[in-house]
Every structure is written in C-alpha cells, then in structure tokens.
Amino acid sequence: MGQRTKIKALLQSEQTNIEVTVKGWVRTFRNNQFIALNDGSTNNNIQVVVDFENTDPAILKRITTGAAISVVGQLVASLGKGQTVEVKATEIEVLGDSDPEKYPLQPKKHSLEFLREIAHLRFRTNTFGAIFRVRNSLSFAVHQFFQEKGFVYLHTPIITASDAEGAGETFHVTNFDLLNPPKTEDGEIDFKQDFFGRPTNLTVSGQLEGELGAMALSDIYTFGPTFRAENSNTTRHLAEFWMIEPEMAFYDLTDNMNLAEELLKYVIRYALDKNKEDIEFLSQRLEEEEKQKPQNERSDMSLLDKLQFCLDNDFERLTYTEAIDILKESTPNKKKKFQYPVEGWGTDLQSEHERYLVEKHFKKPVILTDYPKDIKAFYMRQNEPDAQGRETVRAMDILFPGIGEIVGGSQREERLDKLEQRMDEMGIPKDELWWYLDTRRFGACPHAGFGLGFERLVLFVTGMGNIRDVIPFPRFPKNAEF
C-alpha cells in the first residue's frame, strides 16, 4: 500500500500543486464532480474534484455515499468557495463499494436515536467523529495529568469477590451451566465448585483495591471499566462505564477536592486546546438543538462559553448543612415548586435540589462536603458530631451543570475501631474484607480518594444530552448489541 496523507494534514498544508494520495470514505458526491471525502482525522472533509468527462462512467457510478476510495491527484487552491484547498483527481480507485440503496447513513440529518441503532456506523458522522476524538483526548489527558504528578496507574481487578461496598447490583461471573449448577446437600448452589471456588462478580469500583495500592505507592489511580447491574434507564447511567479512581496517602478532604478540581480543569483545557474544531462543531450543534427548545429552557451560554467558564472560576465549596439552609430559604422551596420539599436535615438531596444549587443559585460547579453519615458509605471518615449532635462524614460530591454528580469521593476512615464499628452498624461483613482492614492494622494513615465518571465528563465537554452517545457501544438494560 502506498503512503497516503491524512486529510487533517492536507487541509493544513502550506504547499500546493503537489501530488498527493488521499484515502477515505465518501460523504457526498455532488454534481458528478465533487466528492466530500472524510478519513476521520478531522471533522472537515477534503473536496476531491473529478474530471467526469474523462473518467470511466463505471467508476463514477461506484462513488457513492459510504464507499471507501483512494485518490491520487494534485493538491490545489480551490476554485470554489467553501474550502481553501482541494484535490484535483488524476486517479480514483474504489476500495470498497457501498450500495446506496442499503447504506443506512444518508447525506442528511439523522436523529441520535436512529444513530444509536446503527452504532457500528455512527462513527462516520460529524457528530460522533467529534465526540470520539474528544473522548480520546480526555482519556489521554487523564493519564498525562496523573503521570505528571507521579501517580502510579494501578490495574485493579475486573472480577472480584467483594460486593461489600454495596455500590450497586452486580453482574455475576460464573462458569456454571446455568440450567444445571452443582448443588450442596441443602439444595443451594455450590459455589465451591465454580471457577473461583466462590461467588464472584464484575467490579462495581476499584476503590478498595486502590486504597491498598496507595498504602504503599502513595498516589495511585485506576482508569478502567466498571459494571453495575442496576435497572437504570436514564440519560446519565450505563451498565458498563469507565471510571477514574485516584487514591492518595496523606491527603485530607481539602487536598482531595483540590486534586479533583485541578484534574477536571486540566483535562477540559487539554481537550479545548487539542480538539478546538471538534468542540466548536459540537458547540454549534448544541446551539442549533437549543433553537428547537422553548425560550425559557434555552441555555444562555454556548458549550464553548460553559467550558471556558468552568476553567475560569473556582468551584463553589460548601457543606451539606449549608446547602440545606440555602435550599430551605430558596424561592422554589418557599413557593412549593420542588416536587420534594426541603424540610429537615439528614435526607439525601434530590436531583432537582442539586440542579437548583448548581444551575440557579451558584451557576457554576459546586462541591458539597460533609454529608450526614447515614446516607453515605461505611469507609468515609467520620467527623466529630456538631453542637446539635448531627453526625457527618468527610465526603465530597462535585456537581456539574446539566450532569449532576460527576465526582464522588471522601477522606477514608483510617481509624480501625471507628471503621469496624461502622461496618457492624451497616452490616458489612468484616471477615470478607479482612485484607481491607489490614491496611488499618499495619501502618494506617490519613488518606483520601474519589471516583470520576468518565462518560459524565465526556457528556459535559461534548455538550451531549445522553450518556449512551458518548461511549462507542453503550450497555444499558435490554441492550447489548454490537
């Protein structure tokens, strides 16, 4: 195969009147003369000009939407408007035909719902090309951020036996013949005979194992897939999603928040630098989408503005208790506009409350800390009760506009007695987590960490509305196609 130049490079080329080879997929073929060609290196197409009078009509007929072609020609300054350079073709080879009667992508706008049904082909659209290039950059930036800080990328297991965290319903992992699993004398399934000799499942979080790494390597992070078998049908949940989970020894909650905020700003800035054109395209796409909405639901900021705003401003930090006070005094609460009125202290915030704080009250990302201990996980460090005897933990959630919770983290409980007491209270089996408790027995130290939902980050940066559109092949209830 001969060398080819990628379209991104061609469009940036300072030289013209040179011979080039370009390969890609036909987006449109206009006028029997102009091919809009795309190879995924950029959202922009290169225009290939065909001398149709001197080209075999059999070849012309095969240049259809979706076909893969190879073109040799001269890179020249464009004679038409709309592009600066174009390729005057001298040789066109059709590498792969695409039957236009059957090819589902048409040179027209498609709904995101339809494209979701043809996820194997949606990469070939402008929107999804942009999304997945941005996703790639964000992913790379995450690694670069942590590597620059000397964090160790730790691979925590995908298959685990611990469901102890109670982070959600798990997918079981088994080798059994489901119709005929071995039974014990009591008629129970005999997991001793299963592959691992015990019940196992796909991980819901690498945190507990991550903490083990941090207790020796100081600063670690995981970045891998996570699985939750919850029957969630929302625009913010997936059954298989990617999570970034750093754990840092000798960090307290403030250090933890600082790191999370710095990480988010770093990766957003990286994507803005690296994928300017893609994000501009997505920003424009969003603006057009917003025009379809009624005036009062439209956002006053463009995607680009929102991202820049996020970089330029400190995230608002306040405690759960302060948030409750604000919500109690808020206009929608007084006018009984909330579906769930804010009355007492101690219950979890509803989506509408979080949205009010982020989108109406502060109008920027918000970090809520020190939640009531009864609504949080067992491993979070307990605060001293306040003057009124209210018990909280050193938890922090970062809430983003339009997304809700994007980060959940905490300072971990390093005191063995407090941790064991909490596990007893919550019915967490200590014997199963003996290895976790060992870190509190041998050289325990203050430490902290958080989980960042990667797809939620991609949602925010791309301005997309449904999480199923920012992962190549989404897994959700009743769907595992592709």
Place this chain on the structure above:
RNA sequence: UCCUGAGUAGCUCAGCUGGUUAGAGCAUCUGACUGUUAAUCAGAGGGUCCCUGGUUCGAGUCCAGGCUCAGGAGCCA
C-alpha cells in the same frame, strides 16, 4: 423499577368523531444540467401502519396484554 409520551416508506413525520386505492419532505433510482457546498429541475419505485388477541359489517384509528424507544424520577459515577 415507577411516571409520561411515542412506534405508519430507508430517515423525519402527517393521517380528524372507525369508512373505499394510506400521504408529504428528504433519501434512493432514471433522465437533464455540469464549479457544486443540504446543488438544481423533471419523473419513477418504495408500506408486516411494532406484535398478539379482542370489539365491529368494516381497525393505521377503539379496547386489552406484550415488546421496544424517548424524556423525567429513583439508584449512583
């Protein structure tokens, strides 16, 4: 899982209180045109009206059950 809405041509949709042969735009195909940018103009083809059952002389339309999708809620990242 709950609430609301939807499912009609390849796509996006219209189809009234049940009535004869189910429509439009785009896409596709054929022809014309040939520096186009969602090209344009003319013509043509294209339907399991989501599935199952029921009511009725007659169902895309009404009823029941199911499936799928979308938005919202809960769970959370």
